[in-house]
Amino acid sequence: MPYFCDQFSFTYRLMPQSIHFIAIGGSVMHNLAISLQQAGHTVTGSDDVIYEPSHTRLSQHQLLPTELGWFPDRIQAGLDAVIVGMHARPDNPELLRAQELKLPIFSLPAYIYQHSQQKQRIVIAGSHGKTTITAMLMHVLTFHNRAFDYLVGTTLDGYESTVRLSAQAPLIVIEGDAYASSPLDPTPKFLNYQPHIALISGIAWDHVSIYPTWDRYVDQFEELAEAMPKAGILIFDEDDNMLDIIGQKERTDITKLPYQPHPSKIIDGQTYLLPRRGDKIPVPVFGEHNMKNIAAAMTVCDRIGITEEQFYAAIPTFKAVPHRLEQVIERNGKRLFRDFAYAPAKVEATTAAVRAQFPGNSVVAVAELHAVNLIPAFLEEYRQTMDKANQAAVFINVAGFSADERALVNIDAVRTTFGRPDLTVLTDAEALRQYLLDKRDKATIFLLMSSGSFGDLNFTELVDALL
Template identity: 65%
Template sequence: MPQAIHFISIGGSAMHNLALALQQQGCTITGSDDEIYEPSRTRLAQHGLLPTEMGWSPDRIHAGLDAVIVGMHARKDNPELARALELGLPVFSYPEYIYQQSQQKQRVVIAGSHGKTTITSMILHVLKYHNRIFDYLVGAQVEGFETMAQLTPNAPVIIIEGDEYASSPIDSQPKFLHYQPHIALISGIAWDHVNLYPTWEEYVDQFELLAEGMPKAGILIFDETDDMLDIIGQKERADITKIPYEAHPSEIIDGKTYLVTKQKTRIPVLIFGEHNMKNIAGAMTVLDRLGITDTLFYEAIPTFKGAARRLETVASRGNRILFRDFAHSPSKVEATTEAVKRQYPNRTLLAAVELHTFSSLNRAFLDQYKSCLDAADQAVVYFNAHTLAVKQLEPITPADVIAAFDRPNLHVFTDTDELQAYLAGQRDTAEVFLLMSSGTFGGLDLDELGQTLIDNK
């Protein structure tokens, strides 16, 4: 039976996608937020869900609501949240709500510090290719899927990208602890979210809780080359099946990557890098448990283009190419830079990373970036002093960044126009450009930059 549901902080990436998914199921959706950015703004407007005015109003909360879903962007003292609690309405974080609606489904959760979006996207791509019925929640736009979430009454299985970030302003538990997965994959652990987990040990503890909290007869799939995952995977629990995986065998021929099967057949793929070969192996292991054989996987995977902003090609011509990638934590920056250099070993690689997140701009965390751009021939870092002020962090200087990355010839920029001018000036010295950020480099127009670096050559 369709419900009336109100979203507090509807503009969030996962929140607005869940709102759209529930609207498609016939639910009456309302929402509020104090600021909504693209693409959420346009997508909500197209479906009649954009709030008529920004800000919070307790008047939006009434006894006729079946549920209130609150996003992380809202604060604990949010007036709409206070009214919902006062009225005794069911209040959920979005992971709590998804669990409530999927208790009769087989729940598959993909977790880990890196690779989870790509692994989840691969699984969705392969299941859709073979016309399987499934629900899902994924952290990026995937080609062939209108929304990043789907929640229906009939799907027997749900594929969930589960992150370790807090669930809501009134629930500090990691999101993935709510899902109680029948199948869980942990792709790798690298310290992140230092504002939530000040120590490495506290961060690792969350993944141990995920593994330990699985229902009986659960299946735990893990990267056996990750030392911490090996420890988690070997913990004694007789009622859990543990399945390790390692990178899928592959070859690079003339800049193209091929999977090498057990029968020594070569399967061309559009993604590359050691980390993606691990992602493929992890996805295959999960899909095997869902009835997708290796043969069926190899039939579907050549058309997988990757999730949005994961080694995405902005522009290319001849030997010249511009990539953008969501990498921002040290382990992701290092893995992505090494992957691109290994794919194009004879081309000059310029890699640029934006320090944009709370962790990356935290002076105490900065040393974690040591040597992570070493695979690049030229290395650039950008950060914005305004972002530091907004996050109320201690100022850092270009000299601090150069010392932390341990690369004397590192170029550091704090002005977007100066960054753009520098990159444009490198079009005769570099052939492969890699821009990594969870932000926008201060509003850098990548399409225009692609024309400058690649198309005008």
Template identity: 60%
Template sequence: MPKSIHFISIGGSAMHNLALALQQQGHTVTGSDETIYEPSKTRLQQYGLLPAETGWFPDKITTAIDVVIVGMHARNDNPELAKALELGLPVYSYPEYIYQQSRQKQRVVIAGSHGKTTITAIILHVLKYHNRVFDYWIGEPVHGFDTTVRLSSQAPLVIIEGDEYASSPIDSRPKFLHYQPHIALISGIAWDHINLYPTWEDYVDQFESLAEAMPKAGILIFDESDDMLDVIGQKERADITKIPYFPHPSETTNGKTHLITKQNNRIAINLFGQHNLKNIAGALTVCDHIGITEEQFYQAIPTFTNVSKRLEKIAENNGRVVYRDFAHSPAKVEATTEATKQKYPDKRLLAAFELHSSNNLNNSFLTQYKDTMDAADEAVVFMDAHSLNDKMSVDSTDITKAFDRPDMRVFTSVSAFQDYLLQQRNSFQVFLLMSSSSFGGIDVEGLAHQLA
């Protein structure tokens, strides 16, 4: 039955995609937000969901609304939220709502500090390749899918990327704890989100809670090579099946990676790097438990192209190549840098990384970046002095010491950073740009084409 659904903070990446998906199901969708950026703004406008004006309007909240979904970027004193609670309306975070709509489905959750988006995307690609009916939620756009979420009444299965970040301004529990998965995969654990989890132990506890909260007869799939996951995976729980996975066997010839199957066949793929071989193995293990055979998996995987901003090649010309990656945590920076150097062992690699979060600039956390960029022939760190201003409590000496690279170059000026990269055009053949932000607003693709 169609419902009236109101979104508080509709402009968020997850929120606006869920709003579009629910509108497509025939629900009446409204929303509010104080700021809406691209691409959310254009997409909401295209479907008639862009609020007429920005801001919060408690008068929008009436008893005619069936459901209120509140985004993480709203404050806990949001006036629309206060009105909804006052009226006793059903208020959900988006993970709570996804669970409510998926209670009768087989729920598969892909969690972990790194790799979860790629693993989820591979599973979605394989299912779509074989025309399976399924619902999903993923954190980034995937080639071949119009939205990042699909909820339907027909699909017997839902694949969910499980984030460990807080669920909503009034619910600090990790998103993945709401989903109660029948199958859970944990890809790796590396301390992150220190504003919520100030210690390593606090962070790990969330994943232990996920494993412990699984329903009876659940399946826990985990990366055997991650020491912490080995502890979680081997905890006593007789009613849970625990399945470790390892990097998929492979070989690289002339820069092209091939999977080696049990039958000793070679399957050419578009991904590269040890971390992606783990991602493929994890996805294969999940697929095996949701009705996809190994043969079917290997039929689909050659046509999988990486998720946007995950080791994405954005320029190539005359022997030079430029990649960008969403890497921001120490584990991601290390895996991405090593993978790129392994693919181009005979070419000089310049790796540039943006430290943009004040949390990551915390001196107690910064040391986690030690040795993470050692694989690069030259390492560059950028911090946007304009956006960080008084939050920037470290200087270039602190950075080089934390990374343990005395030769590291550190920039706080956008123009100086960009000029330096362009000056290195003839000294390096491979450029790797890593950031979960925008390098101070640089046109990254334009810069990449200049470098190449």
């Protein structure tokens, strides 16, 4: 994929650019488009489908395409950059026209890298914890009025956008995922950023639709570790066996920093950090995985001039990332939590965290599995992941499956694989609703884990009925 010469970053600071987005409706793409417009650039874009909240936000900034579809005549020779999102295909008419005109074409991560060549780049990668660690870093930097740019995968409280690019900020914090960079660049996004500081939070097989084997998935993180620039810093979870191997790569020219869960204590349902000096510190997150996230963020902060004391001053006011072990409501002695957990390691960590935080409560846990999770080799990874719950269920929204996807649904196999004979397997939203209502007199904690919507379950109505 062609890129700008090094002069691009310098030019970005001096004069407005004309930039066109192919697939502008993407969750990060539309945020980048708005950010660039606010920086004074002329931004246009197109897409064949745009969902909320992208539709409303693009409309508010007068960036919503006048009609949906691809229009190669919009690609003119005067464009300074074309940014192409993953929703586009390699044969996209606008992309083909840009190639014909030999315009500078970027994937989103390649564009972010070009803009941040003169900044210190901090990339948070891994199978879990990426968003939370990135959000913690952003919160601490904001708390102490440090100038920084960022790219994070979801909207956070207190931040209007998921992307900020500026000419002045000396560093950028990037959540780096393992999805392909663009239709023309199949490498993981995090390999484009060339980080000065790379943090790998943990490796557990994920994105099985892209990486059909464990080895192929792990290879991507090994490439990230091996591609670290000289004098780079690699931070990794010391308890993760795979990361220990990556962290011990024969690279004497980089600094390797392992971390362990931050010492903590649970008192009456509240988690406190136990610093080396001083009093215990209350934090709004809990679970061993979050204590690892805190330790990871602290390790990064130490390398960019944020002291332990400064970190501890900021972290009590950190707001948990939406849908990351988020307490939706507490009422009448009962609690409802939602979590983005969908991969096996996430389901296990979240269920264990709730059990440890509320040991005397009866926990009902529900995990939604998508079609890709039901591939037999991957399904096996879920074994015993929900053992810490008193009662457990798996929800599979069969109504949203294609015929081929429905062929993967084997309820007996799901129950056997999870290793719980009492596991309930539900295949429609109404059955899920009734299952939860049947538990309301006995359960005190409801934990709902999904990257989806549980078949568009009406949560407002559910909460009122349950609690």
